[in-house]
Amino acid sequence: MSGLYLIGLLVALVGMIVLDLRFRLFFGRAPWRAALVLVLGVAFFLAWDLAGVGLHIFFRGGSGLLVGVQLAPEVPIEELFFLTLLCYLTMNVYGALELGAKAISGLRRDASADGRLGRRSSQERS
Numbered sequence: 001m002s003g004l005y006l007i008g009l010l011v012a013l014v015g016m017i018v019l020d021l022r023f024r025l026f027f028g029r030a031p032w033r034a035a036l037v038l039v040l041g042v043a044f045f046l047a048w049d050l051a052g053v054g055l056h057i058f059f060r061g062g063s064g065l066l067v068g069v070q071l072a073p074e075v076p077i078e079e080l081f082f083l084t085l086l087c088y089l090t091m092n093v094y095g096a097l098e099l100g101a102k103a104i105s106g107l108r109r110d111a112s113a114d115g116r117l118g119r120r121s122s123q124e125r126s
Contacts, residue, residue, distance in 0.1 A: 025095030
């Protein structure tokens with residue numbers, strides 16, 4: 001079925017956008033910085049792909065799941081959406097890990113201020 005892979009990529013991208021905006025992971029936190037990082041990341045990997053095609057390392061291969069539109073020889077349009085998804089996923093994971101680390105740090109700071117860090121309560125000892 002032609003276009004099935006592109007549809008899957010678009011569904012995954014919508015999921016990344018929803019998670020990002022819900023938890024303010026990437027675009028939800030700093031839209032201009034996120035746009036710059038995403039564009040530079042996709043451009044880097046697209047250049048990498050073009051270099052690989054030029055060196056005959058990468059090739060398109062045959063699949064009925066692709067739309068058939070080429071950005072360049074051996075580079076289907078789905079590659080652009082895949083690279084966007086790859087970069088977006090990476091930045092969302094980074095944002096989630098950063099939020100998690102801040103939350104853990106905040107919990108430790110609160111526990112330390114209360115004098116509970118490293119000590120078991122009298123209920124835990126029993």
